[in-house]
Amino acid sequence: MTRSHDLESLIIGAHALTRTAAVDMQNETPSAQWRTLAILLERGPLRLGDLARLSRVTQPGMTRLVATMTEAGLLERAHDPDDQRAVIVAATDEGSAAYAAWRRELVAALLPRFSGLDDDDWRALGRAAEILREQLAEATTSHPHTAERGSSR
Secondary structure (H helix, E strand, O other): OOHHHHHHHHHHHHHHHHHHHHHHHOOOOOHHHHHHHHHHHHHOOEEHHHHHHHHOOOHHHHHHHHHHHHHOOOEEEEEEOOEEEEEEEEEOHHHHHHHHHHHHHHHHHHHHHHOOOOHHHHHHHHHHHHHHHHHHHHHHOOOOOOOOOOOOO
C-alpha cells in the first residue's frame, strides 16, 4: 500500500467512525454544532466570518447556527472591540460542558465495537492518534497553503 492510500484509508475510517457513533448514539444534533464548539474551544473566540470559513459553512448558515446555539446557551456573541460592526463568537461554559459530554458519549457508544482488540491493537491506535495530533497541531493555528491568506482581523 502507498502512503497516500494509507492516509486516505485513515480519513475515510475517521469519517465512518464519527458517523457510526452518531447513529449508535441516536444523536440528532447537527455535526456542525459539535464542529463549531470544537473550533472555538481549540482556538478561542473568533469573528463570525472566520468561524464560518474554518467550519466550512456559509456565513449566512453560520449566522443561523450561532443564533440557535446562542439561544441554547452554548455560545455567546459580542462586538469586536477593534471593529464594532464585527461579531466575535465564543463558547460558554455550558457549551464547553456539552461538548465534553458529547465526547464522552461518543467514546462510550463506540467502545463496544472495539472490545475484541488486543493490547497491540490498542497501542497501534494510540500511536496513530498521537501521530495525528502531532501532525495536525499546527492546523489549529494555520495551514501551510493558506497561512495569512486574508485573515479578517
